[in-house]
Amino acid sequence: MGQYQVAVSKPGFEQAIRSGIRLVVGQEARVDLRLEVSTVQAEVTVTQDAPMVSTTTRDISGLVSEQQVKDLPLNGRSYDLLLPLNPGIVNFTWMKTGGTGISNSTTGNNFAVSGNRPQQNLFLLNGVEFTGAAENNMQPGGTSGMLLGVDAVREFNVQRDSYGAEFGKRPGGQVVIVTQSGTNQWHGTAFEFLRNNVLDAPNFFDQGDAPPFRRNQFGASLGGPVQKDKTFLFGNYEGFRQSLHQTSATFVPDAASRAAAVPSVQPLLNLWPTPPAGAPDFSGIAEVFSSPLQTIREEFGTARADHIFSERDTLAGIYTIDDGQDFTATPLDPFSSDVAMLREQVATLEETHVFSPALVNNARFGFSRAGYFFTGEPTPGTPAASVPGFLIGHPVGALVVGGSAASNPQAQLGLAGSNNGSNLRMARNLYTFEDHVTLTRGRHQLEFGAWFQRFQSNETIALSQFGQATFSSLQTFLNGTISSFLFDPSPTEMNWRSLLGAWYGQDTIRVTPRFTMTLGFRDEFTTGWNEAHGRAANYMFSNGVISTEPHVGDSLFTVNNAKFLPQPRIGVAWSPFSAKTVIRAGFGMYNDLQDALGYRADQNAPFNPTFTTPLTVSQLPFNPAGPFPATVKLIPGGVQPDMHTPTLISYSLRIQQQLSPNTSLTVGYIGSHGYHQLIGIDANEPFPVICPASPCPATYPATFPAGIANTPVPAGAYFVPTTTKANPAIASTWTWFSEGVSSYNALQVDMNRRFSGGLTLRGVYTFSKVLDDGDSLNATTSGGGPALASNPFNLRSDGGLGTFDVRHVAVANASYTLPLGYGKRFLGSVRGLRSAAVSGWTVNSIVTLQGGFPFSPQLSYNPANNGRSRIQLSLGR
Template sequence: MDFGSPVTGSLAPIVPGSAMKRQRRAARQRLHRARSGCRQADRATCRSDTLPGAAAFLRQQTMGEASRMAVRLRAWIVVALAVGAVSTGLAQTHLGAIRGTVLDPTGATVAEAALTVVHVPTGVGRKTTTSVDGAFVLTQLPPGNYRIDTARDGYKTHVSQTTLQVSQRLSLEIRLEIGAITEQVVVTADALIDRESVALTTVVDNAQIVQLPLDGRNFLQLALLAPGTSPAAQGSAASVRGDFAMSVNGAREDANAFLLDGGYNVDPKLNTSSVRPPVDAIKEFRVLTNTYDASFGRHAGGQVNVTTMAGSNRFSGMAYEFFRTQALNATNAFAPSDQPAPDYRRSQFGLSIGGPVVRNQTFFFADYEGLRLDEGITQIANVPTAAERQGDFSASLLLPPTNPVTGQRFPGDVIPAPFVDPIGGAIANLYPLPNRAVPFENHVDSPTLRDRNDHVDVRVDHLIGAGSTLMARYSLGDRRLFEPFSGPGFAAVPGFGSDIERRAQNLVVGLTQVVSPSIVNDLRVVYNRVSAGVFHENLGNSLSTAVGLPELSDNPRDFGLSFITITGYSPLGDEFNNPQRSTTNTVQLLDSLTYVRGRHLLKFGADALFTRQEAFRDVQSRGFLTFSSQPNFTGNALADLLLGLPLVTGGARLDNPQRLRTESINLFVQDEIRLDDDLTLSAGLRYEVISPPVDVEDRANVFDPVSGTIVQVGTEGVPRSGYATDTNNVAPRVGLAWAPGGRGDTVIRGGYGIYYNQSALAPGEGLYFNPPYFDFNLYFPLPGLPLTLANPFPEQFPLPTPPSALAFDPALKTPWLEQWSVGVQRKFGGRRAIEIAYVGSRGHDLLTARDINQPEPSPVPFNLRPDPRFGDIVSLESTARSRYDALQVTAQQRMRDGLTLHAAYTLGKSTDDASDFFTSAGDPNFPQDSNNPGADHGRSSFDVRHRFTASFAYVLPFGAGQRWASEGWAARVLGDWTIAGIFTAESGAPFTVALLPEIDNSNTGRAALGFGANDRPSLSGNAALRDPSAAAWFDTDAFTFPAFGSFGNAGRNILDGPGYQNLNLAVLKLASLSEGVNVQLRLEAFNVLNRVNLGLPDVFLGSPTFGRILTAGPARRLQLGLKLIY
């Protein structure tokens, strides 16, 4: 752990003028004589008239000096920032502080009291003395249990036992009793509410982490217990493949910071977490959601500050396994009734050990966890029958094909064998044969998903000498995943899955130095590396060549099968975004210095982050072919395939290896001022400079809106990154915390701040998707010049489509949020508390994209773009905005009568122009009308109007020390049982109704890359149903196709999806095997009530399942667990 060595000395006192010194000296003497008299007299008759006068004088003079010092401080801050002072960008430190006041029985302050603060697990302590007004502060302390010994002549020694949480500023009031210093008074100081913090935070401690049932044992799921949080929108970029993502108080999912032992633990590709230690390796974590101080930054959403376990003076450890099998799972509501349950086997196992290397000096902790998952993934597909793939459509339910030459139906609705293109026939035979006796969805299969995960952590803490400690922690996470299906919109038949590889490493080295009793410095060096790749299943295996199609690329890593879509049937081919790989290295240097001066707790910091990414992404390197039921062909897409008549083809020829570089520098200063014993002012200032990503060799081009041409970066006035660095990122923070009466039972807090967000790297990769490094073309058949399957991507074509291009807004800015909150927290008794707060935020300059070459909608057949030399021109801009307002209520109960409880309710609303730069839940990249992006303003895709969560752990009242069955065999059998659970209930997420993506009803063009813009239908009346069901979730008759060449009037995210309710439950039994060795048995049930949580409906007008819900969340799953704890 990061803790200071034992040091002796008092806090730096305030230095007044000579006259003031004499007055204070006299006041202290009067105060000391009065207290001595009280100690010698009868306590019942001892009056305090003399005591408050002297104490009040000292307080008044101290406060006056504090005010004068504040003026000097402001000037000093400006100078410090100007010269670049010491710094960190994140106070992201996980270290905390203990501050307080020592009082005598009358409430007067006690000066020069000696305090020893000992970190109980390691036995290492720090010493200090109270100032003239009885105050003390110890900073840069690691979280954990502490013993605080307070001694002063004439008083009994006061022993406090308390717990310091991660990044907490703990405020204590220590009251001494008159008596001999050899006598002791032992009390427990449990800070249920924070008297001095203005931030809204939620702490999840180790007891909650290890007791609560977690599906997948991902501790980050517990961050969703905080009010104001909501899960990422369905299908969001950051949440694929089970990765954790969330929205916090209206911020996007890429706006969260993940900190591990004070260091940056973020994968900059999408701003997700890098490494994720196992549950039993986490000591605790804090989720900061609103108005946190200037020491936290770089991201404008939540700050998830995690501390790992460290060794102590006692050897301890555990070994465990959690197991699931199909026999323990209920059947999903949408599982095919005519098929057996797919295979399922999941085993998660691990061990940990920690202890001393040298007692009271050097400690270690190490852990390992593995995951082995084999799960059959059921997918239903529409495949051609044996007759249809031979050209016989006589029994087909689809439209019979017509001869494209004569316009007449083929005799008997059978295409003559000589007419069948051999390549088209070979492609049709790639489909498996139907295995279900139904007209549609006639094929089902459950190939196996394989997931292999291994994770290791090693941590060492060492006391170097007086005032200095050193820690180092290394984490490695390795994952190998095979997905038999690539995802929605891609092939629904086996053979076209994806292989995913990801290796993440995180190293933190920290040095904490106690320079003096009032100055502590913390230095961190962090190295973070993430190497990830996604590869198509047929990597290097040219299925295209096998069926007769040419390979578009000559690079073997791109070989596979072109992506082929056939209207009425499931797609074929490998996912067109792959292969791709990126290796990102991040080095962080951060330093923070804490300085205690009178009533001021000052913190200065600087943080430098250097990021390097080597990557490739071979988008559309195998090309695509589309066959559609167009009447000017055969009217039957499969017949078009068999005749070799594609509607459109396309693909990319590319040579664009990525070598991105970016840096960011953050500076901050923060002051926590105790204006009075019950009033704390928090004021801070932060400055952030984030350089845009650049290619190390400037091997990138962008479209220049000024010249209307594609130019190389770094030339013709275009910056190397495509846009200029935004240097105007000044972020003030201010807040007040008031505890009326100074008792600490009630705290009123409020604050305001500006927060900047470092965007993910992925949008910056757009630098590489312009000609000539990325040359994407679409090919359409021309009269007398049809496309052939033998040459679907002709290099020489009379009328190639204009190239697409990508541009950056030259004035692109750093996204930023305003945050504010006001609330009240009240403690009831010693173990319960409730907090009610209003929380608001406004997002500015949020990243979005639009097509700046979109034509106005028109029914004219050939609707030319403004610049006909180009197709769509994707412009990355910082023009989106957002708004969030919420009422948030939190209630908690610390352990009382065996029950621990935490509940949170949020009534909120989030609106924006775009909920992410990427797509989610079927949303497109672009607004419907790129010439009027503001028309897309609506509810955020992650907006949840009502959300309630409750977590609890209840120790049953049986066994030793309990109310019942406290002795004998009954105590052994019935004792040490715990029931723990998490309940979640939330209203439905919004969704948008749109036309099928391939339908360009507005005649404004389709995007060549990404998902482009989906046209929306026209809406008449209210489409929401009073009693929606999976068969009809909304009124489909309320939506109609707009007139060709026009946009529909239906808005974005105007309907609500199904709500969500879930209860996860765990039953735990602890049994002793021998002295110091215990075994824990666990039974965990996820969705224990087996509630059907419906997915989103089919939102595409024109789809045969429009308005229906076809998916549901997991049914009940049981998990068995065994832990050996020693």
């Protein structure tokens, strides 16, 4: 990285020097120099940047430069929002619901890169994994939902597809971030960014003016030499403070419903606000608007030291920390609050040794840690705080009311009580070592290396610790009839361990001056998903039927299918006419190494059992220590015992043309096919049957709620019986299987104008289609798709558009330096302070145009009586 000068000399020729060559992270540049015959000593110097069109095979990544990071507008100063400046990247954050401990998804922004799931991206901070603290998605991000540290970032690059053998662990985007370092001069910055509601317009749900909002982001950075040309330091701090009143509309019981509730239910009515006079009323349900306060505090800091021992040896040490706390009203319930505390840390020690101009070794040690604590309870000082708990010794749990028996069967009350994911905690540690060797021999550039990562995760993710009472309708709630009461009587911390590793080799061969080929191979492995104390519990299957009791041992798996994961990588670059035209093609296999299975493995008997039983409100509070009534059933979870590692085959073809010395156009096709993708399945569904007569058994139509037309199923129809489960001794399950498939096909266009005449401009367009048969894994990580397959016996029936499929995406960004000040087009005669005041101003802009996200229609009642919530309709692809 940085500015370089290349000098070439040979006896009998003039020395040629090329300066002004700027290399960015992950870039290879070809520099052609011509030596002129000369009998006298002479020197020819040319100042010119690297060419717009690179003739190397790997230049298909997406650079976000230092200027773009610093200058382009960012809401919240979250620099990862610049990722969609590259083609093939979709910002999926808008479709994510929940947060840490709620959705068990990352609190940060979500991106789908080249059709891959957001959780399949990998963020590398100075070469070391930058991990988040979550169960489904390990992308980094603080309690603010932002990726702070703009002033600490020099630049970052996104490897989007068909990348080389040195990248692995995830098949999605490889986001390579490099922090700032000190230089031979001391430089610093100080800043304060303020945003408030003064210029905000009220949204659809605001009652009157926009609610109060105040956000402060402040900080400073400083870097410089300790010893000139030897030792350099850099430090950065950023603080984030936010106070926001979030407007929400909540459905609550109206006055008539409150009066009709049986005495045992009356205390539970305090979990919702009382509707004011004149509030919108929907036959038993009223709508209440509120603006509870959200407060966020977050601190970010980076410290870096670089030391140059000699021209052959350099050493760098970097430490980054992000620490924050979020106090937010529970969505749809102004009387309940969620508290999340999150801390992410990355430490790196990197040594680079130049043995010779042809042999370079880079060794890196890294430690990454991410931890969170989350809980949700009734807000102190509200009527909900006085509601007695569902379980003895605990605050009130979560309360869910399903479809109303009134005129609108899809309506439901807002969720109330504690968050069902309360009292959760997690600490995730990654110890990483990597060594990379580069050797140049004639036409060959050889690269080989090894990567090892020791994984630890200590977590308590047992849901329903405070209990969850679910009522099938408003009427059953008013009567006090609980259709399902969930509780976990004995939450236990689980200690998961694994060793991940890889070795790789790669040869970039310049076959001819116009044709370059890269042949690479990478092999990855893991030791499985193991519990440090032999408490890994998972359910087995016999003839397709799930077992009643789990198998307990050291590992979740009966067999480790991740011992040998071969991944060939091939790339070619061909300049058929001149260096201004390059045709590139790439092919590669990639695996998604599993290090986030705790969400399903942490909620199994005997250490974290979750039970369900029908009850009445009058039977509360329930004693979690027992004895339990005979109606209690265990809810199994887990993963496929012989799970395979998700695999992606990626292929690409691109044509890049230099239109002018500072402008290039790239057009390409990018595709992929994924198999062994994780998919959520109820492993205890009854086996579907063919209806023997018309109409089908009366028990089937009877499952429709009151007010829904009774539609008999014709003879010969394929339907799910409602009598029992495959294993009637246990309840419905939530199990991850590696049986999913996916595909991605895209046309990508990239027009790039490098800085010239004060203007930098780039525009990208993607026309794509994503297909899969289930990518949500957890209903709250995506607002558009269900978490479970509708028919586990025919997964193809779930095939369709992926939840992050956006057919058209166009993004343009521009930066224009105004020609003002001394020597410029306007006010060119001013000098001194006046010139300083008018010079250096830039206008920056990002414009995004894209289509919408697909969604799956879902119902609040269950016509098939099998636990699913989607309509009984098979939609075509």
